[in-house]
Amino acid sequence: MMMSDWSKVTRPIPVPNEWTKPFWEAARQGVLKLQRCQACGHFQHPPYATCVSCMAIDLKFEPVAGKGAIYAYTIMYHAGDKRFAAAVPYASIIVELDEAPGALMAGNLLGAPYTEAKVGRRVEVMFEPLNAEITLPQFRLATD
Numbered sequence: 756m757m758m759s760d761w762s763k764v765t766r767p768i769p770v771p772n773e774w775t776k777p778f779w780e781a782a783r784q785g786v787l788k789l790q791r792c793q794a795c796g797h798f799q800h801p802p803y804a805t806c807v808s809c810m811a812i813d814l815k816f817e818p819v820a821g822k823g824a825i826y827a828y829t830i831m832y833h834a835g836d837k838r839f840a841a842a843v844p845y846a847s848i849i850v851e852l853d854e855a856p857g858a859l860m861a862g863n864l865l866g867a868p869y870t871e872a873k874v875g876r877r878v879e880v881m882f883e884p885l886n887a888e889i890t891l892p893q894f895r896l897a898t899d
C-alpha cells in the first residue's frame with residue numbers, strides 16, 4: 756500500500772488569532788496544549804472565548820499527552836485544494852483525546868497508508884513544522 760507523499764504538499768499556513776495563539780506557541784515547542792475551563796475542568800478545541808460546557812470565562816491552556824482514538828475520518832481521493840494533489844488519497848481524521856473527551860481535533864494520519872484509518876484506532880500526536888512560526892499537530896498510529 757502506497758503512502759501519501761506529504762513532502763510535495765505545501766500546506767496552507769494557519770494564522771493564529773487571539774484565542775488560538777497559545778495553542779500554536781505550544782505546538783512550536785512540541786507540546787500539545789488545549790484550552791481548559793478552570794471552573795468545570797472541561798477541555799475544548801478549537802479555543803473559544805467561553806467554556807462551551809458551563810459558559811465560564813476562566814480558561815487556561817494546559818498540556819495534554821496527545822493520545823486518543825480516531826472518532827471519525829474521511830478518505831480524500833481528490834484534492835479540492837491543488838496543493839494537496841501529491842498526497843491523495845489520504846486520511847483526514849478527527850481525533851478524540853483520552854484526556855479531553857468532547858474536544859475533537861482535526862488532522863491527517865501520517866506515516867501510515869490511508870487504509871489504516873478506522874474509527875476507534877489508537878493514535879498519538881506528532882508535530883509537523885510548516886515554517887519558523889507554525890508547527891501543525893498531526894497524528895500517527897499509536898501502539899497503546
Ligand SMILES: [Zn+2]
Pocket residue numbers: 792793794795796797806807808809810811
Ligand atoms: Zn466550564
